[in-house]
Amino acid sequence: MQERARTTRRSLLEAAAQLFAEQGYAGTSVNDISARSGRTSGAVYFHYASKEGIALAVVRDRFATWPQLTARYADAAVPPVDRLVALSYDIARALAEDPLTRAGARLWAERATIDAPLPDPFALWTAAATRLLAEARHAGHLAAHVRPAPTARTLVRAFFGLCSLTEALEGAATVTDRLTDWWQLTLPSLRAAAPGGQRRDGEPAGEWAPTPVSRRNSRPS
Amino acid sequence: MQERARTTRRSLLEAAAQLFAEQGYAGTSVNDISARSGRTSGAVYFHYASKEGIALAVVRDRFATWPQLTARYADAAVPPVDRLVALSYDIARALAEDPLTRAGARLWAERATIDAPLPDPFALWTAAATRLLAEARHAGHLAAHVRPAPTARTLVRAFFGLCSLTEALEGAATVTDRLTDWWQLTLPSLRAAAPGGQRRDGEPAGEWAPTPVSRRNSRPS
Numbered sequence: 001m002q003e004r005a006r007t008t009r010r011s012l013l014e015a016a017a018q019l020f021a022e023q024g025y026a027g028t029s030v031n032d033i034s035a036r037s038g039r040t041s042g043a044v045y046f047h048y049a050s051k052e053g054i055a056l057a058v059v060r061d062r063f064a065t066w067p068q069l070t071a072r073y074a075d076a077a078v079p080p081v082d083r084l085v086a087l088s089y090d091i092a093r094a095l096a097e098d099p100l101t102r103a104g105a106r107l108w109a110e111r112a113t114i115d116a117p118l119p120d121p122f123a124l125w126t127a128a129a130t131r132l133l134a135e136a137r138h139a140g141h142l143a144a145h146v147r148p149a150p151t152a153r154t155l156v157r158a159f160f161g162l163c164s165l166t167e168a169l170e171g172a173a174t175v176t177d178r179l180t181d182w183w184q185l186t187l188p189s190l191r192a193a194a195p196g197g198q199r200r201d202g203e204p205a206g207e208w209a210p211t212p213v214s215r216r217n218s219r220p221s
Numbered sequence: 222m223q224e225r226a227r228t229t230r231r232s233l234l235e236a237a238a239q240l241f242a243e244q245g246y247a248g249t250s251v252n253d254i255s256a257r258s259g260r261t262s263g264a265v266y267f268h269y270a271s272k273e274g275i276a277l278a279v280v281r282d283r284f285a286t287w288p289q290l291t292a293r294y295a296d297a298a299v300p301p302v303d304r305l306v307a308l309s310y311d312i313a314r315a316l317a318e319d320p321l322t323r324a325g326a327r328l329w330a331e332r333a334t335i336d337a338p339l340p341d342p343f344a345l346w347t348a349a350a351t352r353l354l355a356e357a358r359h360a361g362h363l364a365a366h367v368r369p370a371p372t373a374r375t376l377v378r379a380f381f382g383l384c385s386l387t388e389a390l391e392g393a394a395t396v397t398d399r400l401t402d403w404w405q406l407t408l409p410s411l412r413a414a415a416p417g418g419q420r421r422d423g424e425p426a427g428e429w430a431p432t433p434v435s436r437r438n439s440r441p442s
Contacts, residue, residue, distance in 0.1 A: 024333055026247060109330055111389075112245055120390060145405065154383065154402045161382005162375065168332075169341060181375045184366065189409040 009047050011037045013061060014099070016054045021102035025055060025110045052116040055107055059118050062104040073132065080135035081142075081191065085183055087128065092163050092179050096172035105164065126156045143192050155186070230268050232258045234282060235320070237275045242323035246276060246331045273337040276328055280339050283325040291349040301356035302363075302412065306404055308349065313384050313400050317393035326385065347377045364413050376407070 015037035019028040030051055034041040048054040073083040094101040107114065108121050129152035136142050159182070166178040236258035240249040251272055255262040269275040294304040315322040325342055332339050350373035357363050380403070387399040 026334060113247065122386070122390070143409070150402055151406060154399065154406055157383045157386040157399070158379035158403060159382070160386060161380070162378045165343070165378040165381060169343070178375065178378070181371055182379060185372060185375055185407065185410050187410070188364070189406050 005047075008039060008043055012039055012044055012047060012054065013057055017058045017061075017100045017103035020055065020058060021099050021106055025051075025107055026113055052114060055114055056116055056118065058100060059104050059107055059121060062100045062121070073128070079141060080132045080139065081187070084129060084132040084136070085187075087132070088159055088183070089176065089179060091125065091159075092175050095163050096167065096175055109164075122156050122160065126152050129155055141192055142190060146190055151190070158182070158186075226268075229260060229264055233260055233265055233268060233275065234278055236260075238279045238282075238321045238324035241276065241279060242320050242327055246272075246328055247334055273335060276335055277337055277339065279321060280325050280328055280342060283321045283342070291345075291352075294349070294353065300362060301353045301360065302408070305350060305353040305357070306408075308353070309380055309400060309404070310397065312346065312380075313396050316384050317388065317396055330385075343377050343381065347373050350376055362413055363411060367411055372411070379403070379407075 012033060016028070016033045019032050019036055023032070028051070030041050030044050033044055033051075033054065037043075044051075044054060048057055073087050075083065078086075091101075095105055096102075104121055108118060111118050130148045133142065133146070133148035133152055137146070137148055159179075162178060162182050163175050166175050170178075233254060237249070237254045240253050240257055244253070249272070251262050251265045254265055254272075254275065258264075265272075265275060269278055291308065294308050296304065299307075312322075316326055317323075328335065329339060329342050351369045354363065354367070354369035354373055358367070358369055380400075383399060383403050384396050387396050391399075
């Protein structure tokens with residue numbers, strides 16, 4: 001693709017994501033996307049064929065960045081459960097602040113009104129969580145009953161419900177605190193208990209607080 | 222209110238709930254409600270003033286039944302945490318099967334498109350969960366770090382996310398199994414550990430399976 005075409009596609013995509021996040025799918029017209037991006041409506045139809053087409057592209061583009069995001073959590077020096085927790089804070093921040101992620105979540109919520117099948121926006125999160133839990137299991141950090149794949153599925157759905165309901169009921173600024181409440185309730189069950197009812201590292205259950213992976217690397221692109 | 226007016230209001234409300242649950246708010250017109258209920262559009266406007274009015278009535282009506290539902294979970298002979306778990310299965314079943322509950326959840330998801338402020342549909346669940354957790358705490362059944370009100374808030378949001386995403390991704394028939402996965406991951410953290418790393422009653426963490434309160438009483442009205 002020519003550089004100029006790529007720039008046009010990108011500016012249309014970002015304008016559409018902002019509008020979908022702010023006004024929803026039904027509340028956004030091709031004319032709105034044209035006005036916000038400073039391009040013509042013809043450019044929208046030329047590059048994305050339809051409003052459905054640009055909505056799908058917004059959701060897919062967001063997916064394209066998850067592998068990069070999760071690659072940051074490959075540092076074997078950090079225990080895998082800690083990397084999983086750090087990843088959840090980064091995704092929560094993206095859900096609160098990043099227009100493409102916000103647009104993806106809102107388009108998902110409004111999927112019944114979109115005349116195109118959206119890809120499952122949770123598949124990549126679940127795959128990343130499964131991988132980290134499998135590493136943790138291998139390292140002996142998980143409680144005996146915790147199986148990586150079903151646990152990842154459960155965690156991702158509960159996590160997404162927690163973030164989206166918290167934002168709706170209390171505002172985005174509260175999400176990090178509520179996520180900490182949730183991990184405090186969830187981690188003791190997840191982690192292997194050392195003999196004597198103490199947690200790994202001698203931490204008592206529930207006293208845990210998140211220690212994010214290096215902040216330098218934690219911002220989603 | 223006259224008996225005949227009450228019957229009319231009820232049939233309009235039930236028709237509207239079915240339609241909102243099936244087609245969503247934007248996809249349902251006053252004419253649809255009139256056709257489904259066999260009443261005139263004039264009856265909709267007379268009793269509920271507008272489509273917004275009947276949507277609010279659907280959400281409020283659902284609320285009116287929660288106190289009855291939660292009153293069934295007052296049996297002091299059953300441990301309060303077990304009652305909380307049983308209540309969650311009943312709410313999950315209502316979310317999967319009961320048109321008024323389904324309509325309430327869908328109207329909540331589509332609240333941005335409704336020109337009226339919907340009441341918070343989670344406040345009553347959270348109040349019921351807080352009460353049961355406070356009872357459990359009083360009875361010494363909770364882990365030391367579990368405070369009833371914030372824990373109830375966390376549980377309700379994670380629970381609702383789990384149920385709604387599971388239904389969306391896998392269908393309503395799977396919700397009960399996923400809810401069991403979630404409780405297995407959540408209950409060990411919630412419950413007081415007996416000395417020696419064993420759970421209360423000598424159950425090892427994670428071996429727990431739900432024992433619903435009497436099925437006779439478990440169907441929401």
